[in-house]
Amino acid sequence: MERYNKITNKNPREIVLLKGKPCAWGKCRFCDYIDDNSRDIDTINDLNYEILSRVTGELGVLEVINSGSCFELPKETLKMIKDIIIEKQIHRLFFEAHWMYRKHLQKMREYMGIPITFKIGVETFDRSFREDYLNKHANFDSPEEVRKYFDSPCLMVGIKGQTKEMIDYDIQMLKMHFELGTVNVFTNNSTDVKRDPELVDWFMNKYAYLLEDPSVEVLYEKTDFGVGD
Template structure:
């Protein structure tokens, strides 16, 4: 499992994949990422400290991800991140959080004392598909509700059951309402949610221009950021 990497093209930054406590929701139909959760706090702290020791501050920007939300990281790990920020001169932090924590985001901003870019796994702005099929437990109705709290939505494309129209609408919303975003091309995993190869092929052709868009990061593989397995 790779847990440290450097992103050197768009939005240059270092990125670490840390271990967290179990996801507070943990019921998204498509997600087996939560298998990286742990309840062994001492082991989590030790591993996370080891991973964070790789950070150099080269870009002054650090992204911290885990298999839940940033709020599921141990308190000791949050303190270790704070020390790395101070030691390495980190000026901006990327975090990811579930919708349920939207009213607590400023807690992290106050704790770390630097700007935080908050990502959120929206997956799709199609409310029916997101809630009734993917079981995301993010009950917003309009993109403006998301933009009021979060800076950078993460979308998923290429799932069986999605349509071209849904994807086109999602990308239009992303470009019109947010300064940054990530698009993840779905990869089959251990869940019953499956990819749609034909839809993925269409997306790659129709939206290939996004690869050059400085505001959107497209991940054709879930390890394209250099972390994960």
């Protein structure tokens, strides 16, 4: 599994895929990514030290992802990240967190000491589809509510049962309320959630212009950030 990469097109940054403790929610219907975790803190920290040692700081921006939220990284790993920020003169950090951690984001910002762009896996702003089908456990009612806490939503498109109207609304809300966002085109995995090829083709045709939009990153494959497998 590749765990380090440099993104040089939109929002240039280094990106690392670290290992964390098990996802605190871990019940999203579409997700089998959460298997990349451990309860052995020493093993986690040893691996993360090796990955973080590859960070050069040449772009001044670092994104840290793991199979869950940044709050599930061990405190020793968080200290490593803080040390690298200072040593490599990183001036901006990207983290991701679940909705349940929304009231803890400021503490993390204060701990790291630099601006943090917090991503959140929204998947869709359609509450019924998000909660009743995807089982996201993120019970917000509106994009405005998300924006009070988070900077950059991650949307998911191309799922059977999703509609064009849902996707239209999601993209509209992304562009209206957020400066940055990510759109993940769903890829079949080991779960029972399935990709809708016709919906994917429609999306890639109608929203092809997003590929050139500097504020939106479209991930057609889950490894498009150059990490994972």
